[in-house]
Amino acid sequence: MGSQNWLSLMEYSAKYRVSISTLRRRIKTGELEFQFTDGKYLLKDVKPPMEPVAISTGPEVVAPPTQVIPQLQVAHVTNEVGPAVEKLLSEIKKAYMLILQEKEEQILLLRSEVSDLKTLTSVLEEQNDQLKRKKEPVMTADPKFELDLEL
Numbered sequence: 001m002g003s004q005n006w007l008s009l010m011e012y013s014a015k016y017r018v019s020i021s022t023l024r025r026r027i028k029t030g031e032l033e034f035q036f037t038d039g040k041y042l043l044k045d046v047k048p049p050m051e052p053v054a055i056s057t058g059p060e061v062v063a064p065p066t067q068v069i070p071q072l073q074v075a076h077v078t079n080e081v082g083p084a085v086e087k088l089l090s091e092i093k094k095a096y097m098l099i100l101q102e103k104e105e106q107i108l109l110l111r112s113e114v115s116d117l118k119t120l121t122s123v124l125e126e127q128n129d130q131l132k133r134k135k136e137p138v139m140t141a142d143p144k145f146e147l148d149l150e151l
Helices: 007-015 020-029 071-135
Strands: 006-008 033-038 040-044
Touching: 006 007, 007 020, 007 040, 020 040, 020 071
Parallel strands: none
Antiparallel strands: 006 040, 033 040
């Protein structure tokens, strides 16, 4: 790994206070430098890029709250906020889809493991039954004589 320090997703998340889903999304989009080693993502120990912040171009005027908001004013606010809200909603959808995909992969792995365990259980039960049958005494014509027959 060289002279650079690499952190697991959990370590990176705790150190820089960034959610794991955000890290996974940034890995997928190529925003973060990473390595995939032994089935784990390792991230370069560099402070993550900040989310874009809206910069004010002048003094803001805040109007006192009113009980009734005119329809025209609502449309104006919706047009300004709409693209930002849509972008956030899109990111949330992508993160949700990524999480769903990860969970689906986990479900498939668990189903495979359950199937393997069921097969193993049936084989072990069959072997156990065979061992029990071997240990049971075989009755002959004279009950005084018991023989152990090995199959």
